[in-house]
Amino acid sequence: MPRFIVTGSYTGSAMKAMIESPSDREAAARALIEAAGGTLESFHLTTGDSDFAIMVTIDDATALLAGLLVTGASGAVSNLKTQRAFTAAEFTAMQQKAGQIANAYKAPGG
Numbered sequence: 001m002p003r004f005i006v007t008g009s010y011t012g013s014a015m016k017a018m019i020e021s022p023s024d025r026e027a028a029a030r031a032l033i034e035a036a037g038g039t040l041e042s043f044h045l046t047t048g049d050s051d052f053a054i055m056v057t058i059d060d061a062t063a064l065l066a067g068l069l070v071t072g073a074s075g076a077v078s079n080l081k082t083q084r085a086f087t088a089a090e091f092t093a094m095q096q097k098a099g100q101i102a103n104a105y106k107a108p109g110g
Helices: 012-020 025-035 061-073 088-104
Strands: 003-010 039-045 052-057 077-085
Touching: 003 012, 003 061, 025 039, 025 052, 025 061, 061 077
Parallel strands: none
Antiparallel strands: 003 052, 003 077, 039 052
16 A cells, blocks of 8 residues: 655644644544545654654545645645655565666667
8 A cells, every 4th residue: 555754834823722722633633544545654743844744554645635635724734745655665676677677768869
């Protein structure tokens, strides 16, 4: 099943609301991902450019993106970024496939 890493930042209004009424943001993320048909593999609060990073497995990337639209539209998060993640085994298979099709490509001027 495809994996995705999603990062984002909380808005100032979301941070204010979390201070006034602390809540389990992992549970909120899990509910949204499950409603979209996926599984929340991990949830981490982070430092740097993003405030959180989640690992999601889901067959339908469009459903994941629909869920992220809901999150973004709430005004609670910003700077959402989604990256497809691959396991080492998947990357090994890609390398093998590349070796099988390499002769089909001709570089410009080649």
